[in-house]
Amino acid sequence: MDFDLNNEQRMWRDAIHDFCASEIRPKAAELDEKAEFNTLAMRKMGPVGLLGLNIPEQYGGAGVDAVSAAIAIEELAWADGGTALSLAAHNGLGCAPIALFGDEEQKARWLPGLATGERGLASLALTEPGGGSDLAGAVETRAELQDDEWVINGSKAWITNAGMAPLIVTLCRTGNESSSRSLSLVVVPTSTAGLIIGPPERKMGVRSSPAHALSYDEVRVPQDHLLGEAGAGLRQTFQVLDGGRVSIGALSLGLARAALEEAIHYVHERRAFGVALAQHQAIQWMIADATTQIDAARLLVYRAAWLKEQGRPFTKEASMGKLFATEIAETVCRNAIQILGSYGYSRDYPVERFYRDARAMTIGEGTSEVQRMIIARRVLDMK
Numbered sequence: 448m449d450f451d452l453n454n455e456q457r458m459w460r461d462a463i464h465d466f467c468a469s470e471i472r473p474k475a476a477e478l479d480e481k482a483e484f485n486t487l488a489m490r491k492m493g494p495v496g497l498l499g500l501n502i503p504e505q506y507g508g509a510g511v512d513a514v515s516a517a518i519a520i521e522e523l524a525w526a527d528g529g530t531a532l533s534l535a536a537h538n539g540l541g542c543a544p545i546a547l548f549g550d551e552e553q554k555a556r557w558l559p560g561l562a563t564g565e566r567g568l569a570s571l572a573l574t575e576p577g578g579g580s581d582l583a584g585a586v587e588t589r590a591e592l593q594d595d596e597w598v599i600n601g602s603k604a605w606i607t608n609a610g611m612a613p614l615i616v617t618l619c620r621t622g623n624e625s626s627s628r629s630l631s632l633v634v635v636p637t638s639t640a641g642l643i644i645g646p647p648e649r650k651m652g653v654r655s656s657p658a659h660a661l662s663y664d665e666v667r668v669p670q671d672h673l674l675g676e677a678g679a680g681l682r683q684t685f686q687v688l689d690g691g692r693v694s695i696g697a698l699s700l701g702l703a704r705a706a707l708e709e710a711i712h713y714v715h716e717r718r719a720f721g722v723a724l725a726q727h728q729a730i731q732w733m734i735a736d737a738t739t740q741i742d743a744a745r746l747l748v749y750r751a752a753w754l755k756e757q758g759r760p761f762t763k764e765a766s767m768g769k770l771f772a773t774e775i776a777e778t779v780c781r782n783a784i785q786i787l788g789s790y791g792y793s794r795d796y797p798v799e800r801f802y803r804d805a806r807a808m809t810i811g812e813g814t815s816e817v818q819r820m821i822i823a824r825r826v827l828d829m830k
Contacts, residue, residue: 450746452514459511460518466495467526475527478655479800482647484611485530485655489564492534497523499562500538501546501690506558508546513690513756514749517697524701528804529655531701532811533568535694536607536656537561541569543687544616544632548675557614557634566613572603572635572661573618573684588663590619590633592670597621597633599641599666609644609659612637617663618684621677630680634672641666652803689762690755691812692769696748699769699776699808700741706776706783706801707737713787730786737779744772763825770818773808780805 452460470488478485492498500516502508511519516538523531542561545553560566578585588601599619609615615635622629635642645660675683711734714724724730748768754761780802784791791798809815823829 452518456512456515456518459515460522463495463497463519463522464525466491466497467522471523471526471530475530475655476794476797476800478527479529480654480794482649482654482657484533484657485527486611488530489568493563493565497534498537498564498568499542499558501543502538502558502562503546506546506554507562508542508558509562513693513752517693517748517752520694520697521701521704524698524804525705526701527655528698528702528801528807529653531698532653532656532804532807533608535691535698536570537568539691539694540571540687541608541612541614541616543690544571544674544683545569545634547686548632548679548683553634553671553674560613567611568608570606570608570612570615571618571687572606572609572615574603574605576602576604576660586618586620586630588617588619590617590621590631592621595670596667597670597672599633599635599663599668601663603661603663605648605658606661607656607658609637609661610647610657615642615661616674618680621673621680627681628678630684631677632674632680632683633668634674635663635666635668639666639668650807652800652805652807654803685762688812689765692765692818693748693751693755693761695808695812696744696751696765696768696772699772699805700745700748702801702805702808703737703741703744703772703776703779706780706798706805707734707741709796709798709801710734710737710783710786713790724786733782733786737782740775740779744768744775747771763822766813766818766821769812770815770822773805774815776805776808777802 496509499508504510520531520535523534545557561569590597590599617633617635619633620629621631641664643662647657714730717724751761751764751768754764783798790796
């Protein structure tokens with residue numbers, strides 16, 4: 448059993464880390480304050496490979512393995528949680544459905560521009576104002592086939608990247624019945640008449656990653672914008688979300704790692720009761736717990752990524768990695784604030800931002816409660 452990264456993965460990790468350290472981290476606090484995405488850095492991401500993690504090389508993507516994709520998201524989150532979230536959504540949610548379920552013509556039409564970033568970041572619209580985790584029952588956005596066009600009416604909420612996306616893969620109800628077999632994924636170019644993108648939501652954390660409400664009012668797209676077969680949308684969405692949960696787990700690792708690094712630096716510099724904070728047992732225990740939790744979470748997340756790369760089932764493992772990594776990230780970031788005391792609570796230090804960013808991870812792409820449900824149903828052999 449080999450737990451080491453191979454040489455190619457180590458070189459990839461080092462290259463992405465250096466890019467993030469120079470192009471993303473220095474602007475993270477400023478863009479969090481302004482609630483703005485790092486557009487300048489995005490323009491440099493295409494040649495590095497960060498915009499095509501899930502896109503095969505034949506369509507201009509990086510074509511990296513699933514573990515390398517997780518490594519990239521972890522490094523991005525170490526630099527800035529918001530940038531990492533937008534990149535995770537672009538790669539794992541926006542590009543992945545096209546790469547997985549699109550035909551050759553669809554892939555050739557959409558993927559090359561997404562891999563370079565010249566057209567912006569891709570987006571996936573699942574969540575609706577009246578329902579969050581209940582995708583099978585809560586989706587009311589409808590697409591009706593009229594004269595070789597899908598006519599879409601409905602609304603979506605909390606859609607990452609929508610305001611800077613050239614296209615939004617949209618989960619719609621394409622059948623008359625309300626069953627899970629009437630859902631489909633349809634690609635909607637954002638230039639289409641009738642699609643209204645609301646202003647960015649005002650969020651507690653990951654503020655440099657914009658999320659928007661959407662309204663579809665008689666939006667018409669060609670029939671060939673359907674991905675795969677009509678009625679396969681829920682199965683497709685669940686497959687995409689499995690991969691997305693690996694990304695959110697990796698993102699949480701990056702946030703936790705950044706918080707731990709800040710705490711370690713602080714306890715060596717700060718003195719209390721005549722000695723460095725690092726000499727106090729209570730502090731040592733928090734550092735030891737954080738180190739152990741991060742390592743355990745990384746093993747879970749990377750195992751899920753490895754299973755994905757092997758083409759083996761990984762739904763349960765993705766949920767386990769996502770659940771554990773997101774919850775320990777919140778704990779590690781909380782304890783980093785505790786270690787820094789008043790400074791940890793100050794916006795002049797980054798750990799309060801790490802905590803705000805980490806808090807979102809237990810909610811997005813399936814709450815912790817949903818992950819526990821997914822895990823339990825597979826352990827108990829329930830449908």
